[in-house]
Amino acid sequence: MNHKTAFRQGMTDGIPIALGYMAVSFTFGIMAKNAGLTAFQAVLLSLTNLTSAGQFAGLGIITASASYIEMAFTQLIINLRYCLMSCALSQKLDQRTPFFHRFFIAYGNTDEIFGVCSCKEGKLHPFYSYGVIAVASPGWAFGTFLGVISGSILPGRVLSALGVALYGMFIAVIVPPSKSSRIIAGVVLVSMAASLIFTWLPLLNQISSGFRIILLTLLIAGGAAALFPVRTNDAQ
Known part of the structure; x- marks a missing residue:
């Protein structure tokens, strides 16, 4: 499989993740606005962190005006699972895969992206992961942006419904391999x-x-x- 084909397949498989991310990060954008963050700060936070649990916990720490040490320790505990996911995902890559590919893939190693990439049959092509990340990551950031600029006008029931979308994505990841x-x-x-x-x-x-x-x-x-x-x- 060449780079272009693998990248296109990854983008196709990343579309459902991006749509789910937009719904969940919309809620994060609303919370970020309530915490005093600007649209630029919230979007930058989503682009550089790309972790729902870590970002929601981080907002609580920011709101409480806690120390940087507490922020760092909290993020370490919450996101430590990605070390295990990265170790598992590295086994899917060819042994000859250069280090820089592993480095950039690690950036987008979220729960959902990991689930899609780990379920890919055969060896994992780095550009397949890039394709998934190229669609999913902007979806998370764009949802954050929409939440900051317009989310405050939505009623509470709608916001609660959007928060359930993350669990829907988890179900979508585990059901297909469980059937087979x-x-x-x-x-x-x-x-x-x-x-x-x-x-x-x-x-x-x-x-x-x-x-x-x-x-x-x-x-x-x-x-x-x-x-x-x-x-x-x-x-x-």
Whole structure:
């Protein structure tokens, strides 16, 4: 597959992500405006961070006038899961892929983009990832911009509905591979049950969301890898 074909395929697969991002970041834009950020500041924040949970948490810290150290530590915990995602995604790339490709792909390694790229059959072409990022990232920034300039006129019920769009994107990412593999479907169900347990049980629900994701990812993904190993020939 040449660079142009891979890039076009990535752009096509990135359109649904961009549409979902616009809905979610619209809400972020409204919150950014209420926190005192200008349209330029909010859009720049979305372009340089590209992380919904981190940005929403960051706004709360900005509003509370907390220290830079608290901001840095919070972002580290919330976004630490991307280290695991990047390690997993790097295994999809050809060993001869130059470092600068891995560097730029890491910028757009969000939950949804990771899901789409990791489910791509065979080795991951760097330009496929670039195509997804080229559509999804501007969608997130543009939704932020729309939220800042016009979101304050919408009623609260509409804003709450827009906030659910992020979960809709997660469902769209996991359903197709779950249909084609009972093992993946089982892993998804176990993940949902474990997440529910960590949310309800005392002591466990005191673990931050960032560390909770990392812990569950290591336990469940590691267990699945040990019980159902994928041969190299099957992964090609």
